[in-house]
Each structure stands twice: as C-alpha cells, then as structure tokens.
Amino acid sequence: MKKRYISCAILLSACLLTGCGSGIELTDEENNMVAEYMAGALLKYDHGYKEALIETDIADQEDIGNENEQNSIVSKDEKEMSNDINQNQSSDTLNSEDKKDISKENTEKSYSLEELFEKKDYSLNYKNSELCSSYPEKENGYFIVEATAGKKLAVINLTVRNISGKTKNINLSNQGIGYSLAINGKVYDKPLLTAIMNDVQYFSDTITAGKSKKAVLVFEVDKKVKLSDGTLSISVDDKTVNVKLK
Known part of the structure; x- marks a missing residue:
C-alpha cells in the first residue's frame, strides 16, 4: 500500500x-x-522523519526538565538566603533587647554612700559646695588654686569618716575612687589635681575610730553655672552614687 x-x-x-x-x-x-x-x-x-521528530520532542522535554531543575536550585538558594537574613534579624533583635534589659538594670539599680563603702574601713559623705574664683579664699594655706578667665572653681566639701572601729590611717590615693560633676547636661569628668592638703584624691591621715576629717574636691566650671543644678558622681568598683548638690 x-x-x-x-x-x-x-x-x-x-x-x-x-x-x-x-x-x-x-x-x-x-x-x-x-x-x-x-x-x-x-x-x-518516511520512518526516519518520524524518529527525528520524536528525538526533537524528547530533547525539548529534557531542556525543559533541566530548566525546571535550575529554577528549583535557584529557588532553594534564595530560600536559604532569606532564612539566613531572618535569623540575623532575629539575632539582632535579641541582642538589642538584651542591651535594653542591661541598660534598664543599670538605670534602676541605685546605691547609697553607706552601701558604696560598706566593705571599706572608711566612708565619704557630702557636706556642701561653693563657687569661688580661688581656693582657699583666705591665704591660710601653702597652696592656692585660681580659676582661669571666664571660669569658676566648684569646691565640693566632703568628710572622711573612720568606720573600722579602731584608729587607722586612711589613705584614699590608692582606692580607685572615681569622681565627676554634671551641671545642666555638661559633664566635668575629672576634678583638678591640686596640692591642697586635704584634697580627697590624695587624702592620707590618721583618724580615730568613729571620727571624721574634712576633705575637698575642686572642679573648674563655667562662670555662670548654678551648683544647685549639679550632681556629683562617686564610683567605687562597679557601683556609682549620684549626689545632688546643694
């Protein structure tokens, strides 16, 4: 046929x-x-013609299969990248929350001067403060501190008390105590280094049990500040006490 x-x-x-x-x-x-x-x-x-068509169709199907496989691999890579990004974002969120919690703890935790020195043989107590151009104002000492032009001296009067129960020499120069003064948002992070006899930074004196002696801190501050707006910070180890000036 x-x-x-x-x-x-x-x-x-x-x-x-x-x-x-x-x-x-x-x-x-x-x-x-x-x-x-x-x-x-x-x-x-022509049988050869039909086979050629069949082979072409198979080749096309193989190309489609390879393309689908490549798309699947790309989709998998994109999914893994998305998961990594989400994990990093989650980690950043957790770290941020941890920092907030730590900051909150530091803000909420407060100490008194008694607690600050409870493991020491001494305690520091705030008495009062004053603004002046030079200190001591009366020439009754061997050393006088004078403020530079446009500045004033903020003199913080303290007392050092012996709480050991017996007479002791109290030496504060090697105790690692930190001092700073903040007034209206401006921080004076270090007091002046002076040769005043009772400068608390170098205080060293024999005190009878239960008794106190005077000491001072001197900061140089802007001329027009009000000390009533200031706060004195005293730090020992990882504890800090903020004392409102008066």
Whole structure:
C-alpha cells in the first residue's frame, strides 16, 4: 500500500512538471503548492522523519526538565538566603533587647554612700559646695588654686569618716575612687589635681575610730553655672552614687 502511494506521487509529479503533451500550465505559486504536497506525502511514510521528530520532542522535554531543575536550585538558594537574613534579624533583635534589659538594670539599680563603702574601713559623705574664683579664699594655706578667665572653681566639701572601729590611717590615693560633676547636661569628668592638703584624691591621715576629717574636691566650671543644678558622681568598683548638690 505504501509503495502504491509513493508511485502515484512520483507519476503525478512527472505529469505536472514535465513539458510533454499539452498538459495544463500551472503558475509558479501552483507549482510550489504541488511540490509541498508531494513532499508531505513522501515524508508521511518516511520512518526516519518520524524518529527525528520524536528525538526533537524528547530533547525539548529534557531542556525543559533541566530548566525546571535550575529554577528549583535557584529557588532553594534564595530560600536559604532569606532564612539566613531572618535569623540575623532575629539575632539582632535579641541582642538589642538584651542591651535594653542591661541598660534598664543599670538605670534602676541605685546605691547609697553607706552601701558604696560598706566593705571599706572608711566612708565619704557630702557636706556642701561653693563657687569661688580661688581656693582657699583666705591665704591660710601653702597652696592656692585660681580659676582661669571666664571660669569658676566648684569646691565640693566632703568628710572622711573612720568606720573600722579602731584608729587607722586612711589613705584614699590608692582606692580607685572615681569622681565627676554634671551641671545642666555638661559633664566635668575629672576634678583638678591640686596640692591642697586635704584634697580627697590624695587624702592620707590618721583618724580615730568613729571620727571624721574634712576633705575637698575642686572642679573648674563655667562662670555662670548654678551648683544647685549639679550632681556629683562617686564610683567605687562597679557601683556609682549620684549626689545632688546643694
């Protein structure tokens, strides 16, 4: 049957395309149509043509499969990156919350001067403060501190008390005590280093049990400040006490 179809196609081609006899003349367009029909008829029974089509379809399917696999890999990588970002954000959030908690603890925890020195043989107590241009104002000492132009001296009067129960020499120069003064948001983080006999930074004297002696801290501050707006901070180890000036 297949051979018969092929033979008919060949005969038809011979009749149409040869110049023998007085056959019907066809235009170029009609000749092209006939040629396409004949080619289709021949290829219809060509097993090699069908296999080529099948192989092309399989190749296309393989390409689609590879593309889907690549898309799946990319999607997986994007998902892992998203998870990493979310984990980092969660970690940052936790760290931020931890810092807030620590800051809150430090803010809420307060100490008294008694608690600050409870494990020491001595205690410091705030008495009062004053502004002056020089200290001591009366020339009754060997050393006088004078403020520079546009500045004043903030003199903080303290007392050092012996709480050991027996007479002792109290030496504060090696105790690691920190002092700072804040007035209207401005911080004076270190007092002046002076040679005043009772400068608390270098205080060293023998005190009878239960008794106290005077000591001072001197800060140089802006001329127009009000000490009533100030706060003295005293630090020992990891504890800090804030004392409102008066």
